Amino acid sequence: MTQKNFACRISRSEPGPGDGGRTGSWRVLRPVIDLEKCIPAKRNKPACFTCWLYCPDGCITRTIPPTIDYEYCKGCEICAEECPVGAITMVEETVFIKEEK
Amino acid sequence: MHVIESGNVAAANGVKLARAHVVAAYPITPQTPLTEKLSEFVDAGEMDAEYIPVESEHSALSVCIAASSAGSRPFTATSANGLLYMSEQLHWAAGARLPIVMCVVNRGIGAPWTVWNDQQDAFSQRDAGWVQLFACDHQQIIDTVIQAYAIAETVSIPVMVCYDGYILSHTYMPFEIPDSDTVDGFLPAFSPEYALNPAKPCNLNTVTLPDIRPDVRGDTAPGYMEIRHNLHTDMREALNVIKTVDEKFYSIFGRGGHCFIEPYNCEDAEYIAVCIGSLSYQLRDVVDALRQDRIKIGVCGLRVYRPFPDEAIRETFKSAKGIIVLEKALSYGYEGALYADIKAALYDCDNRPFIHNYILGLGGREIKTQQLLDALRQSCTIDIPVPQWIGLKM
Numbered sequence: 001m002t003q004k005n006f007a008c009r010i011s012r013s014e015p016g017p018g019d020g021g022r023t024g025s026w027r028v029l030r031p032v033i034d035l036e037k038c039i040p041a042k043r044n045k046p047a048c049f050t051c052w053l054y055c056p057d058g059c060i061t062r063t064i065p066p067t068i069d070y071e072y073c074k075g076c077e078i079c080a081e082e083c084p085v086g087a088i089t090m091v092e093e094t095v096f097i098k099e100e101k
Numbered sequence: 102m103h104v105i106e107s108g109n110v111a112a113a114n115g116v117k118l119a120r121a122h123v124v125a126a127y128p129i130t131p132q133t134p135l136t137e138k139l140s141e142f143v144d145a146g147e148m149d150a151e152y153i154p155v156e157s158e159h160s161a162l163s164v165c166i167a168a169s170s171a172g173s174r175p176f177t178a179t180s181a182n183g184l185l186y187m188s189e190q191l192h193w194a195a196g197a198r199l200p201i202v203m204c205v206v207n208r209g210i211g212a213p214w215t216v217w218n219d220q221q222d223a224f225s226q227r228d229a230g231w232v233q234l235f236a237c238d239h240q241q242i243i244d245t246v247i248q249a250y251a252i253a254e255t256v257s258i259p260v261m262v263c264y265d266g267y268i269l270s271h272t273y274m275p276f277e278i279p280d281s282d283t284v285d286g287f288l289p290a291f292s293p294e295y296a297l298n299p300a301k302p303c304n305l306n307t308v309t310l311p312d313i314r315p316d317v318r319g320d321t322a323p324g325y326m327e328i329r330h331n332l333h334t335d336m337r338e339a340l341n342v343i344k345t346v347d348e349k350f351y352s353i354f355g356r357g358g359h360c361f362i363e364p365y366n367c368e369d370a371e372y373i374a375v376c377i378g379s380l381s382y383q384l385r386d387v388v389d390a391l392r393q394d395r396i397k398i399g400v401c402g403l404r405v406y407r408p409f410p411d412e413a414i415r416e417t418f419k420s421a422k423g424i425i426v427l428e429k430a431l432s433y434g435y436e437g438a439l440y441a442d443i444k445a446a447l448y449d450c451d452n453r454p455f456i457h458n459y460i461l462g463l464g465g466r467e468i469k470t471q472q473l474l475d476a477l478r479q480s481c482t483i484d485i486p487v488p489q490w491i492g493l494k495m
Contacts (some may be wrong), residue, residue: 012301013303013317019314
């Protein structure tokens with residue numbers, strides 16, 4: 001056989017970060033957490049974490065304060081939609097490109 | 102053990118001897134008696150397999166895909182519109198590189214409805230990425246089913262074993278059912294290179310992006326194009342595997358030896374009639390009759406359609422004056438697909454033979470020996486436009 005193992009013949013993935021590639025580059029809108037409004041950050045207690053629960057890609061940490069992994073966050077906006085206190089706003093990526101420049 | 106049974110029963114016995122673990126099939130004429138026989142085997146405890154009744158052919162092949170992914174040896178069978186209903190899953194099974202074996206009992210495709218034999222069903226799935234083997238009699242059916250598992254599991258490519266509906270599936274003929282211990286020696290238990298395992302979870306056949314990507318360990322995972330390229334190169338490699346499996350089978354069972362092309366009276370032949378399936382045996386009578394008229398003609402039955410045995414075709418046909426391709430299928434708006442493939446294979450030959458094409462037997466239209474005799478005689482004498490039709494009444 002030309003291929004050494006089955007892995008070369010099909011597309012397969014194992015659980016773990018980044019198997020779909022660095023999907024953060026797909027993002028058009030970036031979720032930004034306002035720590036003044038965020039419940040666990042404001043109260044310094046492990047509460048709420050609705051964003052962590054809803055994030056379909058597991059990009060948000062269950063920490064105080066919660067953090068977002070922009071390497072993989074696709075910017076789907078679910079966290080911003082679900083946050084009960086409206087602490088997450090979606091900011092256009094172009095803003096950050098300008099800042100980086 | 103020698104028996105006199107139908108082609109479908111020959112196939113069922115092959116599946117039983119191959120120790121298929123999972124059988125999932127939906128009944129369709131003329132395949133039905135094959136799966137009925139398998140359900141009888143399972144019910145009687147003669148076959149240690151799970152018989153999964155399904156609501157469609159699409160589900161039948163889906164069940165086989167799942168069973169094969171979990172590391173078992175599955176079997177399904179279908180005909181005509183049933184094969185087409187599977188079409189999406191056919192491509193999936195090949196892309197997922199699962200060594201599934203399926204019998205395709207060749208039948209014409211509707212509309213209009215027909216239940217009788219031609220080969221348009223298998224030919225229409227030529228490019229699905231399956232190995233396509235054809236049997237010409239009952240002995241070849243049972244032998245090819247057993248060999249199909251050996252081929253499929255070596256190259257990780259699914260295999261279709263095709264045979265003519267009614268002409269082979271429902272007629273009775275003597276054949277030998279090999280001894281099960283001998284078959285076990287030829288075909289060891291299936292040990293997949295990779296199978297689903299709850300202890301080590303993973304996703305199979307995940308979405309690919311246009312480019313390659315690093316996997317979780319940072320190794321390069323193949324992209325869609327690499328996976329397709331590998332399927333193609335392994336499909337070409339399958340030609341060698343088919344040959345090796347045939348040689349091994351011959352050394353154990355004493356049958357075979359012509360895995361790509363089965364020649365008859367071809368040693369000194371100036372003209373060679375070519376076809377796929379049971380027709381090649383009918384043509385032997387025609388060739389014998391023409392030989393009495395001093396026409397040096399032979400017949401070749403192709404046993405493999407994909408991967409296409411182009412080298413064997415060049416080797417066998419290069420010194421002939423003329424090749425006559427007879428087909429029970431047609432690429433509408435052009436010509437017979439087999440004819441086109443053979444023409445392409447011979448393009449590089451220094452002295453290309455002329456090639457004629459006849460379309461015949463569609464929807465079970467009777468193929469009379471006299472018609473074949475007239476057609477071959479005509480092809481050996483005059484140049485004719487292609488394709489010609491045999492038995493057309495208009």
